[in-house]
Amino acid sequence: MSALRFPDLPPSEPQGADLLAQERSRTTFSVHDLSNYIYGEEYLERQEKFLGLIENEPAFDKSNRYFLGRTERFAGALKKDYALVKLAQQEKWNPEEFQQADILIDEPGPFGLHRGMFMPTLVSQGTDEQHELFLKPALRYEVIGCYAQTEIGHGSNVQGIETTATYIPETNEFELHTPYLTACKWWIGGLGKAANHAVVMARLISNGKDYGPHALCVPIRSMEDHTLLPGVMAGDIGPKFGYNTTDNGCMWFDHYRVPHVSLLAKYSSVKPGSGEYIKPPNSKLSYGTMVLIRASLVGYARIGLAKAATIATRYSAIRRQFVDKDQPKKMGKETIETPVLDYSMQQYRLFPIIAAAYACHFTSKEMMRLYYLNIKNMAAGNFSLLADVHASSSGLKSLTTTMAAASIEECRRACGGHGFSSFSGLPLLLQDYAPNVTWEGDNYMITQQTGRYLFKSFRDLVAKRASGKFSASQITNPTLAYLNTYLDNPDLKCPATTPAQFHNPEIQLAAYGHRAAHMIAEIVHGLDVEKRSWNSMLVEIYNASVAHCQLILVQNFILGIRGDMPQPEGVTATPLSPAAKEALTDLSDLFALHQIHKQPGEFLTSGYIEAKHVSMMGKAIMDVMDKKIRPNAVGFVDAFAFPDYYLNSALGRFDGKVYEAYTEMATREPINQTEVIEGYEQYIKPFTNPKGLKGKSIQARL
Amino acid sequence: MSALRFPDLPPSEPQGADLLAQERSRTTFSVHDLSNYIYGEEYLERQEKFLGLIENEPAFDKSNRYFLGRTERFAGALKKDYALVKLAQQEKWNPEEFQQADILIDEPGPFGLHRGMFMPTLVSQGTDEQHELFLKPALRYEVIGCYAQTEIGHGSNVQGIETTATYIPETNEFELHTPYLTACKWWIGGLGKAANHAVVMARLISNGKDYGPHALCVPIRSMEDHTLLPGVMAGDIGPKFGYNTTDNGCMWFDHYRVPHVSLLAKYSSVKPGSGEYIKPPNSKLSYGTMVLIRASLVGYARIGLAKAATIATRYSAIRRQFVDKDQPKKMGKETIETPVLDYSMQQYRLFPIIAAAYACHFTSKEMMRLYYLNIKNMAAGNFSLLADVHASSSGLKSLTTTMAAASIEECRRACGGHGFSSFSGLPLLLQDYAPNVTWEGDNYMITQQTGRYLFKSFRDLVAKRASGKFSASQITNPTLAYLNTYLDNPDLKCPATTPAQFHNPEIQLAAYGHRAAHMIAEIVHGLDVEKRSWNSMLVEIYNASVAHCQLILVQNFILGIRGDMPQPEGVTATPLSPAAKEALTDLSDLFALHQIHKQPGEFLTSGYIEAKHVSMMGKAIMDVMDKKIRPNAVGFVDAFAFPDYYLNSALGRFDGKVYEAYTEMATREPINQTEVIEGYEQYIKPFTNPKGLKGKSIQARL
Missing domain, CATH: 1.20.140.10 (Butyryl-CoA Dehydrogenase, subunit A, domain 3)
Structure with missing residues (x-):
């Protein structure tokens, strides 16, 4: 129980609830009509239904969100992403429904880029064979992927990336390699801890010629026990201004060999054996x-x-x-x-x-x-x-x-x-x-x-x-x-x-x-x-x-x-x-x-x-x-129709009970769980009561 | 040891150090002269000296600053503030020197408002008797204070505060009281956990008349063991956008009696017994x-x-x-x-x-x-x-x-x-x-x-x-x-x-x-x-x-x-x-x-x-x-002459070794200390290897 409690007193008049009621009585249009106009009735009905499924499920609970450090928040996000996928499977949600639930929960997690970038890239750039190999297991989350384009020294200019994928005709493989520290993959969402596969953008080199950035889909962690595969080093890039529930990751390769089928080959490819490069049709489709x-x-x-x-x-x-x-x-x-x-x-x-x-x-x-x-x-x-x-x-x-x-x-x-x-x-x-x-x-x-x-x-x-x-x-x-x-x-x-x-x-x-x-x-x-x-x-x-x-x-x-x-x-x-x-x-x-x-x-x-x-x-x-x-x-x-669960705000509550909610939240602050802070003996008492005086003598001094 | 390591490779050319050297060779003025002009030589020499005292002292170490959650950061700040006061006492720093060291360490702590608001208010509004009683022990950090003006329902408009201090002629005391939830003191730096005294702004009431906000200096926590005094409830207001190393606190009073001497009486006061109010001289001095x-x-x-x-x-x-x-x-x-x-x-x-x-x-x-x-x-x-x-x-x-x-x-x-x-x-x-x-x-x-x-x-x-x-x-x-x-x-x-x-x-x-x-x-x-x-x-x-x-x-x-x-x-x-x-x-x-x-x-x-x-x-x-x-x-x-210790930035280093520093910092991220994340068995493996397959069979599937 918190050592902090608040008086059983109301805020001074007028009450927030009354003020909002007064505001709402002045509105010249039907809020319900406007909400319907923006979202459509179906969306709003589904929101109610989803709230029922989500709000009281511990994996989706937001009540501790503001108190946790990064490590705990990431652990919670992994749990949440797991529970969300299970729920989606159970409820047979389509992508649109999934997205609606995801917005309500409102916490970017380790599987987000799997859905947002990894699978879409496979869809658009993979061949049928590659869809069979990567996309189908990805839809089941057996393959969990990320999209590894940005490097620590290269962002907006994709043409400047340095990671190489060299075709090895002898074994019909590609060798991924990181030639400089600046070529380490960086910022890759889901790569830090969660993904076992990555779409890697690398300079395609065949027969000594550099064909510029191309996408390869490669395993990075063991399907057996999630350890990094030999030749791959990866981890989390550390704390950020926000998005701390996502494991933005880094990765480098040490002459890492992958099979020919890794190169996403819908538009361009390399001929097995000869290493001849097959150009993409000159298309604007990728825009x-x-x-x-x-x-x-x-x-x-x-x-x-x-x-x-x-x-x-x-x-x-x-x-x-x-x-x-x-x-x-x-x-x-x-x-x-x-x-x-x-x-x-x-x-x-x-x-x-x-x-x-x-x-x-x-x-x-x-x-x-x-x-x-x-x-x-x-x-x-x-x-x-x-x-x-x-x-x-x-x-x-x-x-x-x-x-x-x-x-x-x-x-x-x-x-x-x-x-x-x-x-x-x-x-x-x-x-x-x-x-x-x-x-x-x-x-x-x-x-x-x-x-x-x-x-x-x-x-x-x-x-x-x-x-x-x-x-x-x-x-x-x-x-x-x-x-x-x-x-x-x-x-x-x-x-x-x-x-x-x-x-x-x-x-x-x-x-x-x-x-x-x-x-x-x-x-x-x-x-x-x-x-x-x-x-x-x-x-x-x-x-x-x-x-x-x-x-x-x-x-x-x-x-x-x-x-x-x-x-x-x-x-x-x-x-x-x-x-x-x-x-x-x-x-x-x-x-x-x-x-x-x-x-x-x-x-x-x-x-x-x-x-x-x-x-x-x-x-x-x-x-x-x-x-x-x-x-x-x-x-x-x-009319924006955001439920309180979504807003998670003491100030923005629909019912206007700002001060009641705000003080209640403060009682849950971890350092309020004991009345006297842990560091008191070591860092405060040496100044305030150095002689360890007790009882009336010390209080009476003031 | 971190499970993440980076390749022993340099960034691609040109190196940051060379680029900065080139930049510095183009400067048309003497950087040293300009620094001197801004700060004066004495300040810059002192900065070097202070760095020597501070940089390698564990209490002032910044290397974990970006990784810790709020609870740990506050614990660290308390330790830091203790060590800083001890160092200041040892080095006999004047306030200006203290401030210079404080800027270098760059972490707002629980004792900051004691120096910044509590003591200055005592100086400007206290009588000689009050200086003896409160200010002298405050200079020794025996009294640690905060400045309690803002209320949860009242900020910029000081005249609107609701906490009352009612003069009780019978006992020659003031009774502090919080009449509404909106009157809870809020945002008070140092109050959450550290302070044992507070300057409280409250409406002074005597003989039934409200004289508006006045300042009283009152004990709030026991000098013996730091527990809250009867009639006072206080705690921390919880996590914030920033300033999480300071214990911004809240406080309310339940008919809390304090002696007559609590009212800071340099300009205005209440006559003992009669309760007659003595007006301040009509002065603009407080501006x-x-x-x-x-x-x-x-x-x-x-x-x-x-x-x-x-x-x-x-x-x-x-x-x-x-x-x-x-x-x-x-x-x-x-x-x-x-x-x-x-x-x-x-x-x-x-x-x-x-x-x-x-x-x-x-x-x-x-x-x-x-x-x-x-x-x-x-x-x-x-x-x-x-x-x-x-x-x-x-x-x-x-x-x-x-x-x-x-x-x-x-x-x-x-x-x-x-x-x-x-x-x-x-x-x-x-x-x-x-x-x-x-x-x-x-x-x-x-x-x-x-x-x-x-x-x-x-x-x-x-x-x-x-x-x-x-x-x-x-x-x-x-x-x-x-x-x-x-x-x-x-x-x-x-x-x-x-x-x-x-x-x-x-x-x-x-x-x-x-x-x-x-x-x-x-x-x-x-x-x-x-x-x-x-x-x-x-x-x-x-x-x-x-x-x-x-x-x-x-x-x-x-x-x-x-x-x-x-x-x-x-x-x-x-x-x-x-x-x-x-x-x-x-x-x-x-x-x-x-x-x-x-x-x-x-x-x-x-x-x-x-x-x-x-x-x-x-x-x-x-x-x-x-x-x-x-x-x-x-x-x-x-020329701003900020040492790397102060900047604590991988990007802003004087030596330009951006990528080396940045990757080194990432290895220290807590979730990188194990190769496989803790939640793997529970939240990833059920998707990726549900049957617990081992060895070659599972790797071969891709």
């Missing part, structure tokens, strides 16, 4: 997977944003501080301290984050639709969508994950001191979310891919327009559309003369489109006319990618609410109730205008927006936040 | 301490910035990625991948952080000078400096700690994936630095104090100018000076027509001054003419404080390098060598211009800067970064 992963990260950004916003918004409705003298808050007859959610600064910090979560919802939906459409087109030989989708997915991955990471930290700080407590749930969220800004393409680096596409599109369009044979029918995507509008009139000015006019989505879209096009035009001028080097323009290129992708988010938000977004084939859109539509329009306005108001620089230098507009927008924002969004704030986050 | 603490946080921001910049800059000189096709990097005859520090984006991310560290150096020095000058003035009845210094210290605390926290995270990300590893040193730095943005006044909230002063100054100045009796001699401080310049010509335009002209400090200062004054003028118009509420303008008020304080940083940087800053009385300025002066001028230019270039919005809307200037500044920045700062980057961070 597909990257687009899928980046698009799915936009969806995960939504979850991160929504989770942080839920915690901070609910808590801000309960936490009270100072009295706003111009508008004192009453509860009955009493003046109470003003809930911090009533302060315009808190609204300016939190409401755009709620809006960003909804923005990511619409764009992630659209990216998934485009991904599947593109896959279908490519199968039919039509590559027209690929470049645009690939470019957008890179930039959107960068923008939305950067935004989500910053927003989670903003929410943490917006909870004041209590956001620093692990019990808020925000520190762990921040830490586990953090790798998103680096993996799957560093957020600065990958915007160059977006940039290249944008500049090419711009140059092509300019050339077409100059050719005299240009007609609007040649505009095949939204990027060309906004570039063309800009080229039609680069000196366009915003016509708004009142704050209210900024609620017009056409003005919002024009502002974003003009700014992005202007930035692209300036960069192309810098590269092509001023002959500046690519390296010297990386900052501008990054900013142009952000501008392009902010436009996409704004556009999809507006079209999504209107119901004007195309739906995936065979899907009927869930209708949005008029009340929810109106409420989401407020968020869409805020999302579009807040970004301009907060960082107007590029909008101003593009010439479309003038100084007077920025202050008009400020007024429009303050107005919509105070009058329209404030009453719906708790409703908006309730 | 002094707040200014000191906030000014010292500017100095700590410098350390945070400098530490992160040192790690990221050295690593970026070693880490290579891709080949910059326009300017391929050669090492001997070989083309090598380009060091990431050569990419303009990396420079744009890191160099302004180096510059910000130097900026904070000059401003923290100036703030300390003003603090002591103001204390001296106030003692002589001159309060003329107080308001300006108080306002600036609030805004600067907010700006510099926000900047440092963001920069530490930026440096972490700029190290790519490896910034996510604890071994980089950056995650722990980020986590332990994080509370700076919240404590001593939340960074958003306290800017209102800066705002109030700025608006009052502006109104007063406008009135004086309108009175017709205004003369420039009435301008007593730099704030009034820039406001007056603006009022002289609110439509002033920047005269620069070339990028080079932006190196002119007068233009930089004019841009910052005009922007800040314009923002202040707009807010005063909003409040006084448009009659907008204070709450509705909090965003503008925050931005105005940032603008004012950025100007202060820019100004002090420029004047500091020039040698035009006033020196504290009796201090002779260390001269700056011409080479170092030139190099620092590059950083000062970058600091001033980068902030405008990155967020030009307010500079544009103020009218002084136009769109064309922003792109000119972009060119000026790229030029100074590439040609001037790049060769000195490693020299600038070397």
Whole structure:
């Protein structure tokens, strides 16, 4: 039993539960309808069912999560991953159902990359024989794999990796070898302790020629007893900022021989005996997977944003501080301290984050639709969508994950001191979310891919327009559309003369489109006319990618609410109730205008927006936040439908019993289990009672 | 012994040590001179001496720091704090020397607030009798104290605290009581487990009247055996984002009686028997301490910035990625991948952080000078400096700690994936630095104090100018000076027509001054003419404080390098060598211009800067970064003179042996101590070898 107990006293009035009830009574739309619109009824029903299966199962218990050190947390995650696979097998979950349960449990574990990277690579790059050999046992978790690409000295530049796989014609084997310390595999999720197989990216060398990075699937640990196989050394890379429940690992090879069948040979291979290299068909098909992963990260950004916003918004409705003298808050007859959610600064910090979560919802939906459409087109030989989708997915991955990471930290700080407590749930969220800004393409680096596409599109369009044979029918995507509008009139000015006019989505879209096009035009001028080097323009290129992708988010938000977004084939859109539509329009306005108001620089230098507009927008924002969004704030986050089990936060509880939950959690802190700390005799008593005095004599001295 | 070992192979060429040597050979100034200029020779000599005392003492060992869970880390911190006090007693350190050693060890411990808040409060608010009773034993660590102000339901608004201290005339005692759960003391550093006394802020009630918060010094744990005293319940508040080596605690009182002498009575008191309240003299003296603490946080921001910049800059000189096709990097005859520090984006991310560290150096020095000058003035009845210094210290605390926290995270990300590893040193730095943005006044909230002063100054100045009796001699401080310049010509335009002209400090200062004054003028118009509420303008008020304080940083940087800053009385300025002066001028230019270039919005809307200037500044920045700062980057961070023991970073080592250190650290990871993880039999084998097959049969299956 804890040596710490709290008084049997309520928090002072008003109670959190009453405050949240009051908030909920003000919501102008049905929270249930909005949740259904986002997730679909099936998903929400399944969530209830899964909660029943998970919440009270010890392997999925979260009550000790914040107290454990890394070693214990990893041990718990291994147990959890085992139990989750057993449950999935028992319940016969499909991958989508598995993922839904996995999100609820919310703890990256040692088997995550087996599902996320190892098996998908086998599927896409393995032959039928290799599927038989590796994929089938992998589906049973008999083979547990990881994806070993990154090296300690080589990350984003895959072409720079140093591990070699040399074909040995005599034995028809490959020899994996690590030639330098910099070539050690590093960061490989699941490799540290769990995996018995790895897909290894290595430079393929045959007959003395280096064919660059290729994937091999190889055993690394004994199927009998899990010891490392001879020639393989592997282990865990140690503690990290987050993700400490995953065994990110390192590995090196000492002339490790593997059979010919290890080289994943769907696209390229080496002829047994002769060692002749068979080239892959020159295909862009591999972009597909990257687009899928980046698009799915936009969806995960939504979850991160929504989770942080839920915690901070609910808590801000309960936490009270100072009295706003111009508008004192009453509860009955009493003046109470003003809930911090009533302060315009808190609204300016939190409401755009709620809006960003909804923005990511619409764009992630659209990216998934485009991904599947593109896959279908490519199968039919039509590559027209690929470049645009690939470019957008890179930039959107960068923008939305950067935004989500910053927003989670903003929410943490917006909870004041209590956001620093692990019990808020925000520190762990921040830490586990953090790798998103680096993996799957560093957020600065990958915007160059977006940039290249944008500049090419711009140059092509300019050339077409100059050719005299240009007609609007040649505009095949939204990027060309906004570039063309800009080229039609680069000196366009915003016509708004009142704050209210900024609620017009056409003005919002024009502002974003003009700014992005202007930035692209300036960069192309810098590269092509001023002959500046690519390296010297990386900052501008990054900013142009952000501008392009902010436009996409704004556009999809507006079209999504209107119901004007195309739906995936065979899907009927869930209708949005008029009340929810109106409420989401407020968020869409805020999302579009807040970004301009907060960082107007590029909008101003593009010439479309003038100084007077920025202050008009400020007024429009303050107005919509105070009058329209404030009453719906708790409703908006309730609609994200995150159960308390998922949030695991004393501050973000649905019932508002913040202080009761928070103090209860503190009683469970391990160092509270004894009243006097273990080190007292050794490290405190020598100062405070060096002579070992007892009884009244010593107390009386003070 | 670790089950993980690494190959006895070097990293691939070029070696980190050679790259850093090459960097250091390019530095245009003497690093030693610059270090001396910043710290003074005495400080640096002492650092060497302290390192000798500390580095090899087991209590101060850092080699396990990244591996331990919270319980073990707290146990270690208690041991460390004990050993540090013993060492300080042995070495007879003064407070300044103690602080220097404490910074090197770099681990917030359970005795930190005893020194940082408990004793200073006794000094400033205690009577001679109370000094005898509490302060003297506190200096010997017989009394170990904490400062109990914050409550779980009450943070920034001290007036809102609920704990009561009721005078009981019959016994001449005070009765401390916790009336609600929200009144539990919370976040109190050192209270959780270590302290035996507390300064408690409680509402003083006498004869039924509530006199608001007052400080009492009370025993809370037995001097005999450290158990909690009857009527007091206390414990640790649990795990946090950082600061887990400190026992932030909670406490509540159940009608706990303490003697009359507990009420710290230097300024206000209660008459024994009658309970008559004796009011404090109406004094602004208490602002002094707040200014000191906030000014010292500017100095700590410098350390945070400098530490992160040192790690990221050295690593970026070693880490290579891709080949910059326009300017391929050669090492001997070989083309090598380009060091990431050569990419303009990396420079744009890191160099302004180096510059910000130097900026904070000059401003923290100036703030300390003003603090002591103001204390001296106030003692002589001159309060003329107080308001300006108080306002600036609030805004600067907010700006510099926000900047440092963001920069530490930026440096972490700029190290790519490896910034996510604890071994980089950056995650722990980020986590332990994080509370700076919240404590001593939340960074958003306290800017209102800066705002109030700025608006009052502006109104007063406008009135004086309108009175017709205004003369420039009435301008007593730099704030009034820039406001007056603006009022002289609110439509002033920047005269620069070339990028080079932006190196002119007068233009930089004019841009910052005009922007800040314009923002202040707009807010005063909003409040006084448009009659907008204070709450509705909090965003503008925050931005105005940032603008004012950025100007202060820019100004002090420029004047500091020039040698035009006033020196504290009796201090002779260390001269700056011409080479170092030139190099620092590059950083000062970058600091001033980068902030405008990155967020030009307010500079544009103020009218002084136009769109064309922003792109000119972009060119000026790229030029100074590439040609001037790049060769000195490693020299600038070397001059911060942080020993490897302090940095505790595999990436930031002075010798550049990044990969050697990093892999060595991984071998010490606890879960690497056995080759096969403990959970294998239970959680992996049931999938991978369910039938317990042995020997060749099972290996042969693949």
